[in-house]
Amino acid sequence: MRMSELFAHTLREPPGDEEAPSARLLAQGAFVRKLMSGVFTMLPLGLRVLRKVEGIVREEMDAKGAQEVRMPAILPSEPWKISGRWQAYAAENLMFVLHDRHDRELGLGPTHEEVVTPLVDADVSSYRDLPLNLYHIQWKYRDEARPRSGLIRAREFLMKDAYTFDRDLDGLRVSYGKMVDAYRRIFTRCGLDFRVVEADPGLIGGDVNHEFMAPAEVGEDLFVHCTSCDYAANVEAAEAHWPKAPAQEEPKPMEVVPTPGRATIEAVADLLQVPEHRVLKCLVYKVKDELVAVLLPGDREVSENKLARLFAPEEVGMLTDADFEKAGLAKGYIGPQGLEGVTVIADHSIRTGANWVAGANEPDAHVTGVNLDRDFAVDRWEDLSGVKEGDVCPRCHEGTLMLGRSIEVGHTFQLGTRYSDPLEATFVDEDGSERPFLMGCYGIGVSRIISAVVEQHLDEKGIAWPRAIAPYDVVLIPTNMDDEQVVAVAERLYGELTEAGIEVVIDDRDERAGVKFTDAELIGYPVAVVVGKRGIEAGALEVRFRATGDQREVPLNDAAAALPGLVAEAP
């Protein structure tokens, strides 16, 4: 490609309307242009990167026996109403809803379970056709509440989604394992540093699921990882650790102490001179018309996510002041002793405590010496505690958890029968019985990968693409277009490299060398080959590696033969 003809007008300064480093560089380097919030045009350079990522995804999916299809972006609403997600997405206002000429309600696809499930149900009737793995790479549409950071959270984005169909759970696990393996290969090939973490299933549903997280400052997701084992989880889903073998204390008698105006854990701990973890946190929520009390040590926060999941699809709400009054609860002074008509759910971490300080269930008073079983009962034990940095690892119990920010580039789910049940997608098994498919679904944010890679591969000069997804392998820079010899050498090399199958751009613009160098570094070609008068006189070319900054001299007469090998060495 000739730079003089390429539709790639780099910007002297970063755009004023982007904050995220990757969004600024992708605009400045002429990879994308924003049309509106969360919607982007891919320019020639950006499209080449996107196609490279797509190619890697396609190769690795095909290698695992997945078959590519292409499902439409426009969807009928009916299957979504049956699965319940039309309502769910509508509630979040996430679906772009359309109406056709017959006033039929349609949607722009935010994901495709409701398309693929009926598709497979219609075409697959027998266990003999299983397992089956279908995928497609399609633009997805979600009217996000807050598009963010360029391609990282866009309203139109390219996604690879795969769907597996199996006879039984063992089969699903095998299919799932293959996809996780493919994902590891894909992200590795794209040059991403990533972690596989346990995650929250969100609106998709299902049980076992993993997120593929690329650590980056601008990432939207918080995840924890262990300092000594390979445990990693999204903070929304991370398990909390609690000591299994408690040190028991002799129970003391309960004693009411006045604590006027001390309605917070901190204030009570301070007044009574006890550590916060000895104060029993008792929070009351409402689920439909029922009241639910949640117990935790005073130094822990409730994970609203974990709590919500316990009662889903019912909503978990906070109490209003009127609710407190109606239930006769003293806000800020609630204890689990003698609570009536309230379901008490305790976090595992309070199992081992004794002689708690708890609210007295009357204003301005607390009780000391409160003990499990003797003074209060627990209806359910659950993991409800939020995880924080420095917590003991729930797996190895040795390391501590570190907090990090990351971009979710992939998400895999073992759905089971979440969609095949309501959509009645079944096959006939070997014994003649009709069974629902066991499904898995697997998503990769193809366009999002571009941003994630840039976030991990940038410096003060611009982008440094990993060669696997770089828009071109090499930029050839003739330093002076007026020098016939320089131009002749560069043109000859351009022909030879192209012939050798190298993807090369020749910067044949009538610009000064400095402009060409700066653009080359901004755009981030892995290799730059400088053809200049100086070099020609010395019989050598200059080869620069963007990622490492290394420079090498290559003999001019041997350049065409040597360069392909050098390019292959670029990271």
Added chain:
RNA sequence: CGGGACGUGGCGCAGCUUGGUAGCGCGCAGCGUUCGGGACGCUGAGGUCGCGGGUUCAAAUCCCGCCGUCCCGACCA
């Protein structure tokens, strides 16, 4: 949806407090010089100051409403 910032030639910005001639840099067009790290000189084109209303003799500037973009939060395969 709540909070904040911003909106002025293609791009990046100043001007607004204190109302009165729309400005700077880059880019773009022409001519000349220059040519290995974003050159220089001269000439030139290009702006409903986001939109609508109001105040005023007069509004980019003050007031009200709306729209758009970004950031924080809520939310989010």
